[in-house]
Amino acid sequence: MSDLKTRFREMTRGAQTLGLGYIGVANGLFSALRRLGAASSDALAQAAGMDQAYVRRWCDAAYAFGLLEADGDRFSLSDMGAALDPESEDTLMPVAGHAMMSLHMAERAALFMRDGARPGEAVMFERETLGPLFGPMLEGSFSRLFSKAIAPNLPVFAEVSARGGLVVDLGCGNGWYLRALLRDRPLLRGVGVDGFDGNIVQARALAEQAGMSDRLSFVQSDLHAFALDEKADLIAMNRALHHVWEAGIERFTARLRDALKPGGAAAIWEPDWPEDRAQLRTPARQGFAFQNLTEHVQGNHLLRAVEIAQAFDDAGMRAEIFRFAEGQEAVIVARKAG
Numbered sequence: 001m002s003d004l005k006t007r008f009r010e011m012t013r014g015a016q017t018l019g020l021g022y023i024g025v026a027n028g029l030f031s032a033l034r035r036l037g038a039a040s041s042d043a044l045a046q047a048a049g050m051d052q053a054y055v056r057r058w059c060d061a062a063y064a065f066g067l068l069e070a071d072g073d074r075f076s077l078s079d080m081g082a083a084l085d086p087e088s089e090d091t092l093m094p095v096a097g098h099a100m101m102s103l104h105m106a107e108r109a110a111l112f113m114r115d116g117a118r119p120g121e122a123v124m125f126e127r128e129t130l131g132p133l134f135g136p137m138l139e140g141s142f143s144r145l146f147s148k149a150i151a152p153n154l155p156v157f158a159e160v161s162a163r164g165g166l167v168v169d170l171g172c173g174n175g176w177y178l179r180a181l182l183r184d185r186p187l188l189r190g191v192g193v194d195g196f197d198g199n200i201v202q203a204r205a206l207a208e209q210a211g212m213s214d215r216l217s218f219v220q221s222d223l224h225a226f227a228l229d230e231k232a233d234l235i236a237m238n239r240a241l242h243h244v245w246e247a248g249i250e251r252f253t254a255r256l257r258d259a260l261k262p263g264g265a266a267a268i269w270e271p272d273w274p275e276d277r278a279q280l281r282t283p284a285r286q287g288f289a290f291q292n293l294t295e296h297v298q299g300n301h302l303l304r305a306v307e308i309a310q311a312f313d314d315a316g317m318r319a320e321i322f323r324f325a326e327g328q329e330a331v332i333v334a335r336k337a338g
Contacts, residue, residue, distance in 0.1 A: 135174025171240025
């Protein structure tokens, strides 16, 4: 029992560390302190536009948990704090964000389990500080995998890049997927579609910062009701298909097929739910099991790559499965007949 108590206390300290990290991320404290180099808590509060008393107490707590270093009354970033700065290369900001999102969703699941309610995706945006971080969290978690492993190894990307055309991202979030895809592919144009206004505002601003506003636009729309001004060469969904599956996948795949040009393709990226439950015990897939519980709150569930491929085959589109990250992530490419 003593070993279990020690383990649980260590987990509690880890959760507290990530909670303090989340506060620093959400309020720009790590970024402000990086710019200042070293500063008193009052100077940091002024630079970040935060309340001085709260920041004073946050600095003491962040120092206690190793996120800050202290020299008298002046604080600076430790290695851990610097790693949580959203503007640092390979930032660990998503770890703190996901930890807070997990706690929020666990509380929601604990409540809704009592009566079976599944209130939908809006539950993710109930916390004012979490919503704006959702897109950056996904970008920080998956942009490297996309740019380094997925994009170079999917033939459909090379094909559409060579001939040019329109790429549509359904469930685009802050638009990171399209920005990454269009960055070195000048013949492509992109349209992002998302149901949440905050994501669209963020995506437009980031596209403008990247100098892509002339090739990249964003539209707020329910994914079941999206309408395009022209048929697409490629429709992408990044970890979003499971959000529309239970509402009627047959209608949705038909809608995707009809929105594509002849010879166009859909590229569907999803975590690949394992066939064998025992795989959920592996560290890499434990998160899948927790995510699947939180997806149930939203009216969704995680999918197996083979059932996604079958759904597109049933819609008359030839589907092929590509697996990445030791099989944890799958991209299903489904082609419409030419």
